[in-house]
Amino acid sequence: MSQTYLSYNNIISSLGFTTAQNIENISLGNSGIEKVDDKKVLQTPFYSSLIKTDQLDTAFQKLGNSIDFTRLEKMMFLSLNDVLEQSNLEITAKTGLIISTTKGNVDVLDTNSKFPKERAYLAELGKQIQQFFGFKNEAIVVSNACVSGILAVSVAKRMITSGVYDDVLIASGDIVSEFILSGFQSFQAISDAPCRPFSKNRTGINIGEAAAAILVTSQKENLSPDALEILGDGSCNDANHISGPSRTGEGLYRSIQSALKEAMIETSTIDYISAHGTATNYNDEMEAIAFNRMELGDVPVNSLKGYYGHTLGASGLLETIVGMQSLFNNTLYTSYGFDELGVSQSINVIKENTKKPLQTFLKTASGFGGCNTAVIFKKVH
Amino acid sequence: MKIENYISNYCHIRNNTVSVNGELIFKEDSNSEFADFSKKGYKQLNLSYSKFFKMDNLSKLAFLGAEYVLNATKIDADDNVAIVLTNRASSLDTDRKHQGSIQDKESYYPSPAVFVYTLPNITIGEISIKHQLKSENAFFIFDAFNADFLHAYASSLLEKEKAESVLCGWVDYDGEAYDCFMYMISKKGQRKHTTNELKNLYKNKD
Structure with missing residues (x-):
């Protein structure tokens, strides 16, 4: 059976337009989150990690005319373009394309948008x-x-495993819009300060924007230096509540179990967990419970939301790419914004950048609708 | 050896008509609106599930489709049934509603009860809660019913033993236009799980 690998990748965010720039900022302890006062998006000031529009438009000039494309399209095109350039991949009938987004171009529904409303359709x-x-x-x-x-x-x-494709390019992205902010605010989930995942004094999420892209391939030749093998995965539902996580972390627990079973490894071989860590009370608590049920409470864990905020449909891929760099550089990166443990079960939150040999990592995420995903990766080189 | 999978049961909800395995269950006259039609479906199924009335139209449509297919299949809560749904309009019907509540700053009234339905996979959450399915699930968007993808993805879930059966479907709600085709892929059945069979069943006008 064929193996699958994560290979060339890119992140477009407030911390840079390449993976390397993003990692440099993370390793220096720079967060992209700032106070934003923009009445067009939200009546009250909010904390967010935003891509500078002039930088985005300047960077996009090499690909096309800025006014013909939405903000999200520009971000996603740039991200995917970087991956295609790095990998030199020839697109064939066996090359798949996966788009990951929560809301896509939903901002065109605003009556003030100059784009046709059809652009809101994800297809x-x-x-x-x-x-x-x-x-x-x-x-x-x-x-x-x-x-x-x-x-x-x-x-x-x-x-890839079922033979439909040899290679798949994933482009993910979401933007900060009034649509999203007003909705999360109506849930009273938005923090009035920079977010503090897993902390005692956490007060909710920050919404951020980013695009990320990656090549997933069955070809072991020509992999990127930071390549990882995908060992196992699972995506199980809580079957509990549509807008709140299960109190027992059932879906996440089952997702991790499913991924471990497929990977055929013990929990003790996991060196690092890149958690979801949105900094809401319920999410962080649920994750701590699920990790402990899996006896993963001692494994170094971080949330990258303190650097980027919650970048929605991009976050899972963005954080996986940062995890790749963590393994490549044998460095655990600080869980930015963390102070004192604020969840009922003990977890090992990373407090400072730490050099350590790393082989295997677990990425998890959870969301509305009771969904959860866990994927386990291992170093190739 | 490759294990054969089967389309054990399927359901169509379109044109104010519900049919299961090609047999008419009930029909409303074509002028009736989805709100009334979906309520009739709820009654026809003899449901007592108040959450149904809080759902948006897309979730109601998916929920009813799942009820009919799962009733015909008779599953237990500990059966590992995955859910894979697809559509064209995502949650746009409710997205437009949420946008309407924030467009005018003089009458600004975003509501969590609406906003939560601005995600297509909430449909899967609703079905999972009702039937206690703590199983594999995913929602995908395509321009039109994509038999090739659904076939490949459901097959891979079964082959990798991520699930014992898979509830699949196309559930689209856009304006007043809607279309639901749901089906169960199981280890037993009469119809083989092939893309051609899926394409034929999807087109079924019954």
Whole structure:
């Protein structure tokens, strides 16, 4: 049976337009979260990690005319373009395209948007990307709330393993919009300060924006230096509540179990967990419970939401790419914003950048609709 | 050896008509709106499940489709039934509603009860809660019913033993236009799980 690997990758965020720039900022302890006062998006000031529009438009000039594309399209095109350039991949009939997004171009529903309303259809976003880069296959759009980015990795692996594709390119992205902020604010989930995942004094989430892209491949030749093998994955539902996680972490627990079973490894071999860690009370507590049920309470864990905020459909992939760099650099990165443990079960939150030999890591995510995803990766080189 | 899988039961909900395995269950006149039609479906199924009335139209449609298929299949809560749903319009029907509540700053009334339905996979959450399915699940968007993808993805879940059976479907709600085709892939049945069979069943006008 064929193996599948994560290879060339890119992150477009407030911390840079390449994976390397993002990692440099993370290792220096720079967060992209700032106070934003923009009445067009939200009546009250909020904390967010935003991409500078002038930088985005300048960078996009090499690909096309800025006014023809939405903000999200520009981010996703740039991200995917970087991966295609790095990998030199020839797009064939056996190359798949997966788009991961929670809300896509939902901002065009605003009556003030100059783009046609059809652009809000996610398949339309898929078509834009497919046509621009000349993919032969229709895009598979994964829209599964906040697990979309990591679920896309799992879907890519499944489609490669079953022989549908040899290679899959994943492009993920979401933007900060009034649509999203007003909704999360109506849930009273938005923090009035920079977010503090797993901390005693956490007060909710920050929403951020980012795009991330990656090549998932069955070809062991020509892998990137930071490549990882995908060992196992699982995406199980809580079957508990549509807008709150299970108090016992049931779906996440089952997802990790499913991934471990497929990976055929013991929990003790996991060196690092890249958690979801949104900094809401319920999410962080649920994760601590699920990790402890799996006897993963001692494994170093971080949430990257303190650097980026919650970047929705991009977050799972973005955080996986940072995890790749963590393994490549044998460095555990600080869980930014963490002070004092604020969950009922003990977990080993990373307090400072730490050099350590790392082989295997677990990425998890959870979201509305009771969805959860867990994927386990191992170093190739 | 490759194990054969089967389409054990299926359901269509379209044009104010519900049919299961090609047999008409009930029909409303074509002028009736989805709100009334879905309520009739709820009554026809003899349900007593108040959460149904809080759902948005997309979730109601998916929920009813799942009820009919799962009733015909008779599953237990500890059966490992995965859910894989697809559509074209995602949650746009409710997205437009949420946008309407924030468009005018003079009458700004975003509501969590609406906002939570601005995700297509909430449909899967609703079905999972009702039937206590703590199993593999995913929602995908395509331009049109994609038999090739659904076939490949459901097959991979069964082959990798991620599930024992898979509830699959196309559940689209856009404006007043809706279309639901749901089916169960199991180890036993009469119809082989092939893309051609799926394409034929999807087109079924019954």
